[in-house]
Amino acid sequence: MIEGQVFPSVPAGTVTGNRGLVVEEPLLFEQGSVAGSGVDLPEPRDVPDGLGGFRRTTPIGLPGLSEPQVVRHYTRLSQKNYSIDAGFYPLGSCTMKYNPRLNEKLARLSGLGDLHPFQPISTVQGALEMMHSLAVWLMELTGMAGVAMSPAAGAHGELCGIMAIRAAQEAKGNPRKIILVPESAHGTNPASASLCGYSVVAIPATSEGRVDIAALKEKLSDEVAGIMLTNPNTCGLFERDVREIADLVHAAGAFFYMDGANFNALIGRVKVADLGVDAMHINLHKTFSTPHGGGGPGAGPTVLSPALVAFAPLPFVRKTKDAFELVETRAQAGEAAHPFGRMKGFHGQFGVMLRALAYAMSLGKDGLRQTSGDAVLNANYLLARLKDVLTAPFDGPCMHEALFDDGFLKDTGVTTLDFAKALIDEGYHPMTMYFPLVVHGALLMEPTESESKQTLDVFIDTVRGLAAKALAGDADFFHAAPRLTPRRRLDETLAARKPVLRWRPDVAD
């Protein structure tokens, strides 16, 4: 397709560097001429130019490709990706479950997927009803008093919750200074707290992988605005003392934010309101099956307790006697509401919400309960069948994910990273590695409810086989992995030391 392009030789030993179905693909910018286009447009109307002196005088520099060239380009790129459609993806904390295709179809329905955000409210009643219905599902599943629907992802939901907490503290006269965050927390937790002007104080974990209550008591004071607690936590364990924690936090005049990234373990079984939660985001792109799309989009609706609900951000949907309203301004919100502001343009991740509602309706309350049951069963099955060869730092049962540390690799010369890369050659996406930070060389496996027993059995055999190989002293095998992938280990140090963040004609290769 392109001439004069040379790629360094590869072990494949082919002339092209291609390996059968995996074909080397140059960048868009290394293909085609500027003149072509893959879109046929109508001629512009013959009217006088109104752009005056604001016109672009330089070409943009985009290549011009025909439609078949573009389709082939992206098809070839797609073939270099692992995906949940193609295989088991036990990436802990990420809930890589099956993404139903029905949801994709429904998101594209005319009358939903093609609505403009600023149509008159009378012409978008179905859209507002959809958002309202999902809100009702989320409130009922959590037992919470309200839900802010606009956050765009989990981290954005955290921000929403902490903003609501700060607004509530300010309303009481003092925003306070500190948010407590356990050491095992996801990095977004401290980052979100800090974006709300709080300083972060870490709480250590016990040898059981849970919050150290004594340390928590010590750190609680009238300067603490709230705590951010992941539950089940990032070790895959339920925080047994959660209600005591909530009581302590509330007694100190602080609020309880629960990171709901792991809600898949609880759905249909427990109402988090009963745990004393004041705010919790739900990653629709995890628990509610909306596709992760290679990095997003997601949505992080944030459920709120009665103490926080008045501070929910704009906009929100309100049901009146015979219609749905979209509350977009403070004036519309009324006296009782004190929205802390706005978090997002337009009305939130509508298309993601729609997919989530389709998922909830498909499974129903019985299916959602089965979901958490199967997710937790699958994780415990992995734990039970792997704990004799891998090292499990904490006693089970676990919730939706099973955590191991790198103790089993001691003196083998093989690291967690090496082990994971060897799994890639076996056809798996690795588990989450080196997170949470509270155990050494963490391997966090989240199978989700989407996997069959057969899939798990084959995976278990694979992991056991690799563990035996590591113990047998075959470190070189691991260091060389992966060998069968479109690219082998990449030089991340070089990437960071001499950043090449875009294509330029002179550094094309």
Place this chain on the structure above:
Amino acid sequence: MRYLPLSADDRAEMLDAIGAASVEDLFCDIPADVRASGVFDLPDHQGEMAVEQAFSALAQKSLSPACAPTFLGAGAYRHHIPAAVDALIQRGEFLTSYTPYQPEISQGTLQALFEFQTQVCLLTGMEVANASMYDAATACAEAALMAARVTRRKAVLISGGVHPHYIDVIRTQLAFTGIACDRLAPDPLGIEDLLGRVSPDLACVVVQTPGFFGGLSDFSALAAQCHANGVLLVVAVAEPVSLGALKPPGEMGADIVVVDGSSLGMPLSFGGPGVGLFAVREKYVRNMPGRLVGQTVDVDGRRGWVLTLSTREQHIRREKATSNICTNSGLCALAFSIHVALLGDTGLAKLAEVNHAAAVALSRKLAAVKGVKIVGPAFFNEFAVMLPKPAAEVVEALAAKGILGGVPVSRFYPSFPELENLMLVAATETNSDADMDALVAALKEVLQ
């Protein structure tokens, strides 16, 4: 249940292997009374057909722009999306993969994002772009925070020509971080004096072109004034198609450029999900929020791509990170990138001409309607019209006639009586002459 593969026998065997009597036992760490109180007033599972019927019924309760002449903009523009875009983003390898943490098996997403970053740089005239933000509004807030980090100053000035949602999101975020935020009054005529307000205590000035009210600006003089005062210039673009025809912000001297990418590749979807593009000058790269894809080589010396410079990010830096963003808008960035790849230089330039000419044609037709006045001189594909009546009423009356005629400015600025009669009208390649004539005829009736 169709999404759940385990059979009753599987479950029994697995419980046996675990040594638990029941699945319920696995939840033993959750206080028993809390488990017992979990009763849900929700329906049970449904088949695919039933769910589909429910959504079809919902769809019928709204007026689809596909069935009505539509001239709505205000930051969201209706464009034709080539069929190939949706076909490609629905490939499971793109749709159902996670963030590309394992580069050896994510080269597809990584290369596509590297191409996306390059396209964003070319379109905006900037040096470095990240792999996407949630949307333009949140990207504006990130830009303001970044400017405060770079300059170590605690004040931001926002033009009245910026989209009110962007303004609100910036103000909300800054209020929580103790950064002062001065926003000028809504500026439909493009007459505000920004130059005179640039001072050495500002971290940045935030502007937009085409402006919220449609007006075009060249910010070169403002950029010079900003730089003379050590202030960063943040330029927002709500309609990326305009970049096919207009001088890019990078050429005007912008330091940070934020673009709402959703015009290209994505359905309107009631405003979300979209994608925020975020581009900066190279010298600020280590202060940027969001993910970056960089080029490198593998152990065999072959070119490849990885996520890089991640010491800026939350998973490494935690509370000291440049942002809390994790999941971004990957698939929307891909859709944007595919649409731009299909258009190419000539296609995007032509699309921009078609849009502009449509808006010019519409403005001439509307200017001929009695009582209607076009506000402001130069525009791209959207302009403001002053009506003889409150715009909200007019828009409702037009909707009753099956026409989505415009967006009333009062929806954003209810407390500005002087804006009550102002309506934003956009035209794109999707609008036929017949659509325009229908709007004009309906407007004449409504204004009578």
